[in-house]
Amino acid sequence: MFEKHVYINRRKRLKEQLGSGLILLLGNEESSMNYTDNCYPFRQDSNFLYFFGLDRPGLAAIIDIDNAQEIIFGNDIDVEDIIWTGPLQSLNEQAELVGVSNVLPALSIADKISKPLSEKRKIHFLPPYRADNMRKLSHWLNIPFDLLKISSSTALIKAIVEQRSIKTTEEIIEIEKGVDITIDMQLEAARLAQEGISETNIAGIIHGIALSAGGNLAFPTILTVNGQILHNHSQGNILQKGQMLLCDCGAETSMHYGGDLTRTTPVDQRFSTRQKEIYDIVLHAHEAAIDSLRPGVFFKDVHLKACETLAAGLKSIGLMKGDTQEAVSQGAHAMFFQCGLGHMLGLDTHDMEDLGEEYVGYTDDLKKSTQFGLKSLRLGRKLEAGFVVTVEPGIYIIPELIDLWRSQNKFPEYINYDKLETYKDFSGIRIEEDLIITDAGSRILGKSLYRGAEKSEMQPAKNSL
Ligand code: GLY
Ligand code: MN
Numbered sequence: 338m339f340e341k342h343v344y345i346n347r348r349k350r351l352k353e354q355l356g357s358g359l360i361l362l363l364g365n366e367e368s369s370m371n372y373t374d375n376c377y378p379f380r381q382d383s384n385f386l387y388f389f390g391l392d393r394p395g396l397a398a399i400i401d402i403d404n405a406q407e408i409i410f411g412n413d414i415d416v417e418d419i420i421w422t423g424p425l426q427s428l429n430e431q432a433e434l435v436g437v438s439n440v441l442p443a444l445s446i447a448d449k450i451s452k453p454l455s456e457k458r459k460i461h462f463l464p465p466y467r468a469d470n471m472r473k474l475s476h477w478l479n480i481p482f483d484l485l486k487i488s489s490s491t492a493l494i495k496a497i498v499e500q501r502s503i504k505t506t507e508e509i510i511e512i513e514k515g516v517d518i519t520i521d522m523q524l525e526a527a528r529l530a531q532e533g534i535s536e537t538n539i540a541g542i543i544h545g546i547a548l549s550a551g552g553n554l555a556f557p558t559i560l561t562v563n564g565q566i567l568h569n570h571s572q573g574n575i576l577q578k579g580q581m582l583l584c585d586c587g588a589e590t591s592m593h594y595g596g597d598l599t600r601t602t603p604v605d606q607r608f609s610t611r612q613k614e615i616y617d618i619v620l621h622a623h624e625a626a627i628d629s630l631r632p633g634v635f636f637k638d639v640h641l642k643a644c645e646t647l648a649a650g651l652k653s654i655g656l657m658k659g660d661t662q663e664a665v666s667q668g669a670h671a672m673f674f675q676c677g678l679g680h681m682l683g684l685d686t687h688d689m690e691d692l693g694e695e696y697v698g699y700t701d702d703l704k705k706s707t708q709f710g711l712k713s714l715r716l717g718r719k720l721e722a723g724f725v726v727t728v729e730p731g732i733y734i735i736p737e738l739i740d741l742w743r744s745q746n747k748f749p750e751y752i753n754y755d756k757l758e759t760y761k762d763f764s765g766i767r768i769e770e771d772l773i774i775t776d777a778g779s780r781i782l783g784k785s786l787y788r789g790a791e792k793s794e795m796q797p798a799k800n801s802l
Contacts, residue, residue, distance in 0.1 A: 338390040338434060338592070339507055345436040347388050347500065352402045354496035358459035359403070361450070361477075362388060363470045364396035364411075378553055382470075383684035383691070384463060384497060386593060390435040393425075397446055397473075398437075403458070408439040410446040450477050461490035463497075466691045494692045501689055502681065502697070503723035509773055509782075511594035512683065512725055516771050516783030518550040518588035519596030523786055526560065526584040527602045536560050536572035539584075547588035555587035555595030556686045564601060564765035565733040567676055580604045581612060581764055587686055596783065597686050597727050599769030608790050615732050616766055616790045618650030622730040623768045623788075626678060630720065630728070630772060630779035637703070637717035640678035643730045644670045644710075648751075651732070656760065659751045669751035671710025672742060675735070679727035680715040682771055687715060688725075724774045725782070731767030734760050 338344075351360065364385040367376040381392045389398050389409060396411040409432045414425055432440050441449070453460060460478065464486045465471045471482055480488050504512065522543040529539045540560040547554050561569045562576060564583030576582060581601050589595030601616065603609075608616055626643040648670040651657040656673070657664060664670055681688035681697060689697045698716040699705050706712055716726065739761060743754050768788060772779040 338392070341434060341436045343505075343507065344388060344390045348400060348407065348436075350500055351388065351496055352400060354499065355402060355461065355492055357402050358461050359450075359453050360400040360493060361460055361462045361474075362398045362400070363462075363465070363473065364389075364391070364398075365394060365467060366469045367394045368467075381593065383593065383689075384501075386684060387497075387501060389437070391431050392593075393431075395443060396428075397443070399446070399449060401453075406439065407437050408441055408449070409437050410441050410443050410449075412443045447477050454478065459490075461493035462488075463493060463692065464489040491696075494696050498689055498692055498696045501683060503721065504683060504725050504773065505723075508594060508683065509725070511590055511592050512596065512771070513782050514590045515552070515555065515588050515594050516596035516598070518547060518552070518590070519555075519586060519598045520783050520786045521550075522546045522586050522588060523584060523598055523600050526582070526586070527600060527787070530576060530582040530584075530602045530604055532576055532578045532604055534576050536562065536574050536576070536582075539582075540572050543584075543586060547586075550588060550590070552588055552590045552593070552595075555589040555597060559583065559585035559599075562604075562764060564731075564767065565735050565763070566765075567733065576604045578605055579609065581608070581766065583765060583767060585767065585769065593684050595682070595684075595686055596771055597682055597769065598771065598783075598786065599729055599731075599767040600786070600788075601766040601768065611760075611763070612766075613790050614654050615763070618647060618654070619730055619732055619766050619768055620788065620790070621650060622646040623728060623770070626728045626730060627770065627772065627779060627781070630726070630774060632720055632722045632774055632776065635703070635717060635719050636679070636698075636726065637711075637714060639720075639728075640711075640714050640717075641665060643678050643728075644674060647674055647730060647732060655756050656753055657751055658753055664748070664751040667748065667751070668708045668710050669748035671708075672738060672748070672752055672757075673732045673734070674730065675710055675713065675733060675738070676731075677711075677714030677716070679729050679769075682725045682727055690715070720774045722774050722776050725771065726774065727769055727771055729767055729769035731765060733765035733767075734763040736761045 362385050365382045399408045411428050413427050429440050475482050526539050526543050540558050557570050562574050562580040583601045585599040587595045587597040622643040625646040626639050629639045629642050644665045648657050648661045648664050700718050771782045
């Protein structure tokens with residue numbers, strides 16, 4: 338964990354932001370795989386980690402702003418547990434490390450909440466995403482399950498988003514460690530991308546790299562020869578000559594800050610001419626987007642810049658036609674790029690997504706578009722120094738989408754369907770980098786990783802500024 342003052346200062350700022358009321362933050366419980374004692378690796382809630390730093394199950398905390406109290410609720414283990422787990426540091430000792438001196442048994446939280454509840458004091462809580470925390474909140478606050486999300490505190494969400502969006506120096510160091518482990522995973526995946534090897538084999542080996550660095554995967558690895566399927570988690574193929582392997586992976590450190598990088602490599606030593614043409618179009622869009630990153634610029638505009646670069650490239654090889662800007666403004670490019678350019682990155686891969694994209698990526702003045710393609714852009718708002726974002730343009734040839742749009746005669750003025758038919762077996766290419774927004778522009782995080790079309794190039798990615 339970070340030093341004590343980091344957590345004390347984060348909570349101090351949160352109290353100042355909200356001014357009054359009682360904040361209730363829930364840690365996560367263990368999550369069972371197939372029976373109670375057989376659990377998935379424990380993952381603490383990121384907001385709990387951010388403010389209270391303790392990485393163990395069964396905790397909750399209250400920050401009573403009006404009465405200047407901070408309490409962590411949880412249980413110490415007894416000898417019956419120690420037989421199985423060995424001794425653990427006491428909760429009092431752990432709480433002391435994050436600057437909290439009040440620790441109470443887990444069950445006493447209901448009592449502690451009942452008084453402020455009966456006095457109709459404001460109790461701020463976050464939208465829960467796990468069933469056991471829904472059950473607890475529903476029980477403690479007497480709110481039906483279905484109403485928990487809309488009853489959560491917008492003020493608390495906005496205060497946390499404001500604070501967590503700007504990464505501090507110690508966070509950037511930790512994210513960069515996650516990115517470096519992710520780069521090791523990428524290099525190993527590229528090295529192993531040879532004819533006859535299975536996707537599962539490579540995915541397992543790079544998972545091992547994340548584990549052996551002391552953390553774990555930040556999200557389920559996407560490692561596939563079917564890169565056109567955006568979040569493809571099936572890994573059943575054996576690599577064949579002529580295919581491309583898309584690897585989108587991320588390691589998180591033991592502190593749970595992570596990286597998120599994508600590379601697409603040829604299974605052969607080289608891309609075919611057709612593959613390289615498309616790869617270079619994605620690379621140009623990637624570079625154009627990175628060159629546009631700076632404080633004060635809307636990420637939505639960076640996304641649109643990338644889309645226009647993709648569309649211009651696709652026009653140059655005859656897959657699109659007509660006015661590029663007009664095509665993008667109408668959404669025709671979304672035949673090839675159906676998702677958003679990137680997202681915030683930090684303790685979560687899609688950082689703070691549990692708090693709601695409308696608060697993390699958008700504002701009261703900038704609402705999310707409903708247009709196909711643009712509606713999947715997770716981050717639209719103005720960039721600020723200290724944001725950490727991904728930039729991940731791609732071109733994805735999805736046969737089902739081609740058939741649908743063609744049957745609907747959609748955008749015939751911008752899409753060359755006859756030529757596109759010949760690309761139906763192409764699959765997809767994505768190139769993804771993690772960047773910190775600086776006062777002057779941006780900086781690519783982590784050690785260098787090849788970005789060019791040839792595996793053998795393995796050249797350092799260039800920093801934009
Ligand atoms: N790399 C996975 C994602 O961004 O959704
Ligand atoms: Mn990503």
